[in-house]
Amino acid sequence: MEKIxxxxxxxxxIHTLICLIQLAQPGIFLFYFTLPFVLLNVIGIIxxxxxKIKTGAIVFMVGSFAFIPIGIIGIFGARSILNKLKxxxxxxxxxxxxxxxx
Amino acid sequence: xxxxxNYQMKDSAINLPIYAGSVLAIISLVSFFMTLQPMFLPGLGxxxxxxxxxxxxxxxxxxxxxxxxxxxxxxxxxxxxxxxxSDLIRLEDKNKNMKRLYFQSEGKEKRIWIPLSxxxxxxxxxxxxxxxEKIQSKKN
Numbered sequence: 433m434e435k436i437x438x439x440x441x442x443x444x445x446i447h448t449l450i451c452l453i454q455l456a457q458p459g460i461f462l463f464y465f466t467l468p469f470v471l472l473n474v475i476g477i478i479x480x481x482x483x484k485i486k487t488g489a490i491v492f493m494v495g496s497f498a499f500i501p502i503g504i505i506g507i508f509g510a511r512s513i514l515n516k517l518k519x520x521x522x523x524x525x526x527x528x529x530x531x532x533x534x
Numbered sequence: 535x536x537x538x539x540n541y542q543m544k545d546s547a548i549n550l551p552i553y554a555g556s557v558l559a560i561i562s563l564v565s566f567f568m569t570l571q572p573m574f575l576p577g578l579g580x581x582x583x584x585x586x587x588x589x590x591x592x593x594x595x596x597x598x599x600x601x602x603x604x605x606x607x608x609x610x611x612x613x614x615x616x617x618x619x620s621d622l623i624r625l626e627d628k629n630k631n632m633k634r635l636y637f638q639s640e641g642k643e644k645r646i647w648i649p650l651s652x653x654x655x656x657x658x659x660x661x662x663x664x665x666x667e668k669i670q671s672k673k674n
Contacts, residue, residue, distance in 0.1 A: 501583035507611050515607075515614040522603075522616040 436480055437513055440492060443506025444473050447499050469498040473506065480513070489513045541597040541661060544654045548591045555584030596653070597661060608649055615646055619668045633662065 451470045454463035476492030479485075489510040496506035562577030590610045598605040606615040623636040623643065631651040637644055650658045 501579050504583065504587075504611065511611050511613065518614060519616065 435485060435513065436477060437509035439505050439509030439512070440473075440477065443496055443499075443503065443509060444470075444477065446502055446505065447473055447496070450499060450502070466498065469495045471495075476510070485513060485517055489517075535600050537598055537600060539599045540595040541653055541657050542595055543591055543652050547652045548588055550588075551584040551591075552588035555581040555588065558584065599664070606646065606648075608647075608652065620672060622665065622669050622672065624669060625662070625665055635665065 447466070447470050451463060451466040454460070454466060457463075472495030473492055476488045476490075476495060479488030479491060482488075492510045493507050496503035496510070499506070558577055559581035562574045562581065566572075566574040566578075587610060594607075594610065596606070596608050602620075603616055603618045606617065607613075617635075617637045617639070621638040623638060626634045626636070628634050628647075631649065633648045633650060635646050635648055637646070648658075650662075653661075
């Protein structure tokens with residue numbers, strides 16, 4: 433669970449709220465428009481928990497694009513996960529190269 | 535890892551979205567109170583987005599130089615590029631505001647735009663000189 437950035441939870445909460453507010457509107461069309469994107473957010477979080485961090489973060493980002501400008505919070509969270517993963521790979525590569533030389 | 539040098543965006547590039555967001559906020563608020571139509575409120579959300587983006591950029595280092603690698607991140611939500619100096623291939627001119635840096639990553643040749651106009655001119659001259667020295671020293 434600690435893999436998930438706190439901004440992703442905030443993003444998911446806001447997106448769900450926006451989606452549910454549409455139910456109270458006279459036209460229900462926006463509810464059906466935003467619901468798939470909220471589902472994409474949920475699927476992304478499930479994928480990250482189940483270990484597929486890269487796929488999950490990308491799915492979460494795609495789900496957040498529909499909610500820009502407020503969706504940028506979720507995009508920042510997912511992007512920070514991807515960046516941390518990249519940094520981890522990069523530095524483990526440096527360490528293995530260093531060990532080979534020794 | 536110790537940072538040798540870091541570069542930030544220039545002040546005018548940081549302040550532009552803050553000013554633009556403030557003007558947009560004023561316009562949308564005035565038009566909302568004059569007409570009382572809710573269709574002007576999304577403009578307010580967009581202006582908050584611009585202002586927040588400007589304040590995020592204020593404390594952000596776009597280029598960090600370490601002893602054996604560098605870290606490039608030009609926009610708040612863009613991917614971070616970690617490049618070892620030994621992986622640099624070449625630097626190409628595109629126009630006066632952009633340069634294209636080619637580097638090796640995971641066995642593949644990749645490229646990245648360096649937006650020169652976002653940074654201070656003397657900073658970028660120093661950075662480009664530093665990159666060219668690294669590429670030259672690798673060739674020799």
